[in-house]
Each structure stands twice: as structure tokens, then as C-alpha cells.
Amino acid sequence: MNEIEELVLKQAGSEHIRVLTEMNQELIRDEQSENRMDYGELYNRMSDFISSDWKAMLLVCKEEIIGYGLYQERKNAYDSAKEEIYLRQYFIRKPFRGRGLGREGVIKLRADVFPKSAALILDVLESNDAGRRFWESLGFKPYYTNMKLQHIKN
Numbered sequence: 001m002n003e004i005e006e007l008v009l010k011q012a013g014s015e016h017i018r019v020l021t022e023m024n025q026e027l028i029r030d031e032q033s034e035n036r037m038d039y040g041e042l043y044n045r046m047s048d049f050i051s052s053d054w055k056a057m058l059l060v061c062k063e064e065i066i067g068y069g070l071y072q073e074r075k076n077a078y079d080s081a082k083e084e085i086y087l088r089q090y091f092i093r094k095p096f097r098g099r100g101l102g103r104e105g106v107i108k109l110r111a112d113v114f115p116k117s118a119a120l121i122l123d124v125l126e127s128n129d130a131g132r133r134f135w136e137s138l139g140f141k142p143y144y145t146n147m148k149l150q151h152i153k154n
Helices: 014-030 039-050 101-113 129-137
Strands: 007-011 054-061 064-075 083-092 119-122
Touching: 007 101, 014 039, 014 054, 014 064, 014 083, 039 054, 054 101, 064 101, 083 101, 101 129
Parallel strands: 083 119
Antiparallel strands: 007 054, 054 064, 064 083
């Protein structure tokens, strides 16, 4: 059995907050986010996510946690009959990238976890070229552009 065949999803719970926080720190560094939260702040935020209507799925291969997805089920803002999944964070640890595991994780989430009719929505930072290429390779298309004007100090 190869790695892709051994990839499984497991629901994360409060006992996984530490590992989720560690991976969130790696994600923030990798995507070059402006987020400057320290470990304690990220830990508290992840605790809040897990104890609310957010869900986290661990991606596990050969008994090792290799990544995660943090998501929320929502209704479409313009048509409440339509379901959406907002994937806030999706991360694969560096040693496991480039093997098809990230792609397979998304496929498994869509097939086994997310409602079949739901649109999958996510954000990709402009500074994250690798992330954009990954999502585009799965068929994602830009929907809107969020722009920012930095405050200029006098």
C-alpha cells in the first residue's frame, strides 16, 4: 500500500490543539502572512475554533499527522438554500509535500466530509505563489480580489 492509499482523515478534538497550533505557526510562516500572533495567542484562537462551529480534520499517513484542514459550514450569502464550506486553513507539513498527499487530502475531504453539493471557498495570500498554484491545479478559480492600502506615516 502506498502513502496516498494510507492517507486517512481523523476529526480533531481538544486533545489536538497543541499539534494544530504548531502546524498553524508553520502555515503562517510558509504563506508569509502578516499574522504576528505568538504561540499562546494561536493556541487560544485554535481552542476557540475547536470549541465553536469550526471543525478541524487531521490528515494522517502511517499513524503520523502530516497536515490538517480547518473549516466551517456556511450558507451562501445570496441564496440560503446553497451550502458552502469555508476552508480557513489547509496545511501539509514540508516533509510530506510534493507526494500528492495534499491533493489526496482535498479529494478525501470533498468525498467523505464535506456535503456533496457545497461550494468550497478559501483565501490565498498574494504572497503565497505555491499555494495559489496548488489550489489552481485542483480547479479553483479566483472569485474576487481583496485589496489593501497600507497606512502611510507622516
